[in-house]
Amino acid sequence: MSRLLQARAGSWEMNTAIRWKVVSFALVVVCVALAYRVFDQGITRTYLDASVESSDRHIKLLTSLIEEDWRGMTQEQVLRCLEAVAQKRPLGSTVLKRDQETGAILFEGVRFEFVDGKLVHVN
Known part of the structure; x- marks a missing residue:
């Protein structure tokens, strides 16, 4: 055991x-x-x-290039250029709107700022 x-x-x-x-x-x-x-x-x-x-x-480089090239353009000219770009993209995929309070144009998170109707800054 x-x-x-x-x-x-x-x-x-x-x-x-x-x-x-x-x-x-x-x-x-x-x-x-x-x-x-x-x-x-x-x-x-x-x-x-x-x-x-x-x-x-x-992004900073491209916005500075756009700002330099488009500086002085009117709101309508900038809006036409941005609308032309938006039309080439799929429907509903691009956000393009005007900020009524500031007069800026917003395009896919990029802010186009105007003074006296002329482009002064892209942000």
Whole structure:
């Protein structure tokens, strides 16, 4: 009888040791996966920030080019040019409106500001 108990106790200790090894291995795998995920998210964030910064620079460049080229145009001239662009795009995909309070024209988030009916700033 004591041999049977010793055999069971020995197998129980062996099962416990195997369980601990399996659990430890699983924890190591999970930790490595989480570390990889954090590292990958950091790289993704860096690329995203660089892309946003680049887009901002391009938008500022384009608005300054438009402002320089169109400065002095009347509201009607600017509106005609923007309507021509809007007509080339799919119906309903372009927002073009006039701000009645300030007299500015809004085109897809770009604000065309006028003083005395002439374009002075693109924002």
